[in-house]
Amino acid sequence: MFPYDPQIVTAVQAAPKTIPGVLQVLTTIDATCQDGDGLKWFNRLYLTVTQAVEDKVNAGGVNDPAWLAELDIQFAALYFNAANAALTGGPCPGSWQAMFSRRDQTEISRIQFALAGMNAHINHDLPFAIIATCRDRNIVPQHGTPQYADYTAINATLDGLIDTAKKELNFRLLGAPMPAVSHLEDLIASWNLADFREGAWVNSEIIWRDSALAAAILEGALEKVTSFASEALLVPVP
Numbered sequence: 001m002f003p004y005d006p007q008i009v010t011a012v013q014a015a016p017k018t019i020p021g022v023l024q025v026l027t028t029i030d031a032t033c034q035d036g037d038g039l040k041w042f043n044r045l046y047l048t049v050t051q052a053v054e055d056k057v058n059a060g061g062v063n064d065p066a067w068l069a070e071l072d073i074q075f076a077a078l079y080f081n082a083a084n085a086a087l088t089g090g091p092c093p094g095s096w097q098a099m100f101s102r103r104d105q106t107e108i109s110r111i112q113f114a115l116a117g118m119n120a121h122i123n124h125d126l127p128f129a130i131i132a133t134c135r136d137r138n139i140v141p142q143h144g145t146p147q148y149a150d151y152t153a154i155n156a157t158l159d160g161l162i163d164t165a166k167k168e169l170n171f172r173l174l175g176a177p178m179p180a181v182s183h184l185e186d187l188i189a190s191w192n193l194a195d196f197r198e199g200a201w202v203n204s205e206i207i208w209r210d211s212a213l214a215a216a217i218l219e220g221a222l223e224k225v226t227s228f229a230s231e232a233l234l235v236p237v238p
Contacts, residue, residue, distance in 0.1 A: 042117025063146030094227030
């Protein structure tokens, strides 16, 4: 779709093992994408979110910094895998495909792309990142654990970043102003990252404790719901 897509594919295949490695890939994508590429605006928001997580880990005051850092790495890998699949014609979750297939549509706003990407990443990917991290660390995902406390401790910071993005990215893809009133107003206002992260944690607990069949059913349901949400978020504004 864009002539520089092979450069993005190369970047996301790096499989970083540290948060600085994740930030390096995100920075490469940001520098590669043009302003008229919807991917740029999700990626830039995710870059600021990841930087906030790194700051939290480095600042101390968390119960299990190794677990929180590993979650960040596992989480980013799912975005990079989806980007690689979407740009190379591989199987890509519908919630991600909705964004990648429209990333050149200039009538869609920057905040729409940013939130559609966050929808796919949090509501679809995050439960599986939590599970993968807990398996690697031999920890059961449960409410009331030190890991859950660390997970929720960054909600206020992340919600603040989302609120800022809602204001700074409320422009059409190429920077033209949006109409004063549109169908997006209520949808954007209702987008609450802390609520979605709580839902992701609950889903990780369900998948962890239930049978493989139940987990597969839930995964299928998540795919349908998040795909529908991404489609709704990316309806062009007249």
